[in-house]
Amino acid sequence: MPTDAPPPRAEPAAAHDALPIRLTMDDSDxxxxxxxxxxxxxxANGEQPYSRSTSIDRVRSGATLLPEAATVLRSARDDDRSALLAEGDGWTLLVSRWNRGADVTVTAVDDALAEEVLRQSVDGAEDEPEPQPENVTMGFWYVSPRRGPHRTTRQISAGTWEEIRPNYTAPVADAMDRLMKVTPDDISGRLLLLHGPPGTGKTSALRTLARSWRDWCQVDCVLDPERLFNDVGYLMDIAIGEDEGTAKGRWRLLLLEDCDELIRGEARHTAGQALSRLLNLTDGLLGQGRNVLVGVTTNEDLERLHPAVVRPGRCLARIEVGSLTRGEAVSWLGTEQGVGRDGATLAELFALRRGTGPASVLPHPATGADAGLYL
Known part of the structure; x- marks a missing residue:
């Protein structure tokens, strides 16, 4: 008897049948x-359904990016790019090169083979990174009598942190270790505060910080900070910023040096609205939507700073930069000659090294692990 049997199920189409590939080329290609x-x-046709790829920023001179037993099928070179197509047993390789960089992509009959061919292609092919230049670009803001708020740039020499680390006493160096490694993902406060006696190396540390952060942060020094926070137009020009390049999301660090009067305890009375505007730039409405950090140096003791400036959560870093201990100073100088029992500042040590006269060593605050250091 006839039965109402269901119709036979159609076999699923292969990927290359379900998604046919058609390429059209003209004389613009x-x-x-x-x-x-x-x-x-x-x-595309499923013959080699597995793919692996990687990029190399700097290809070593002479590296072919071809594994053993590779047969070159096509080679093309344009003004700014070259392409190489090669194959082997069960795999195909594409090498796209430009300047010093390259993209390497492999397709293969199985994933393990694709990974192995890619490994052979790039093994030892990456060149050592170029040495970082000693100079870093820094911006300088000031109010010009003729042009108003104006920014200019210049190259500033800056050593690496490894080179200048011995210039700082141990607790300061430990705090700076963490600061130099900060990335945009680590930012939890917008104010960077370096305080301590003159001649302890606060400005040198900031130059090196500009070098350490230059991949993600533009550093500008404000030459007239006392005017900045008393001139709303000037402040708005700087808050809006003048970015170098077109990198989206790039941060800016505004450096304000020797701002003792602005952030000391009685600043509310002596500086009027200036302190409020500084704080508004760091975590108020003025700073919203802008990737702006503010770095301040001062010779004031921590106890004399306004509590609103140093409250928890406002500072990315608050570091008291003091003198080197006697042992650290003797190690730095290589001799005990001229070093007092209380140690010496960095400026005093350089004076001793140059032989420009005896250092005048004054008592200084304690530099223990709890002396105002945290990140």
Whole structure:
């Protein structure tokens, strides 16, 4: 008897049948474009369904980026790019190169083979990174009598942190270790405060910080900070900023040096609205939507600073930069000659090294682990 049997199920279409590939080329396409299209063929039709890829920023001179037993199928070179197509047993390789960089992509019959061919292609091919230049670009803001708020740039020499680390007493160096490694993801406060006696190396530390952060942060020094927070137009120009390049999300660090009167305890009475505007730039409405940090140096003791400036959560770092201990100073100088029992500041040590006269060593606050250091 006839039965109402269900119709036979159709076999699922293969990926290359369900998603047919059609490439159209005209005279605007380059030979490199043809190489790219040819490379996709075996991956598109399912013959080599596995793919691995990587990028190299600096390819070592002489590196071919080809594994052993590779057969070159196509090679194309344009003005600013070259493309190389090669194959081996069960795999296909595409190498796209520009300047010193390269993209390497492999397709293969299985994932393990793709990974192994890619490893052979790039093994030892990456060059050592270029040494970082000693100079860093820094901006300088000031009010010009003719042009109003104006920014200029210049190259500033700055050593690496490893080079200048011995210039700081141990607790300061430990705090600076963490500060130099800060990235945008680590930012939890917008104010960076370095305080301590003159000649202890606060400005040198900031120059090196500009070098350490230059990949993600533009550093500007305000030459007339006392005017900045008393001139709303000037403040708005700086808050809006003048960015170098077009990197989206790049941070800016505004440096204000020797701002004793602005942030000491009685600043509310002596500086009027200036302190309020500084705080508003760090975590108020003025700073909202702007990736702005404010770095302040002062010779004031921590106890004399306004409590609103040093409250928890406002400071990314608050570091008291003091003199080196006697042992650290003797180690730095290489001799005990001229070093007092209380140690010496960095400026005094440089004076001793140059032989420009005896250092005048004064008593200084304690520099223990709890002497106002935290990140």
């Amino acid at each position: 380059s030979p490199s474009d043809v190489v790219d299209a040819l490379f996709l063929g075996r991956f």
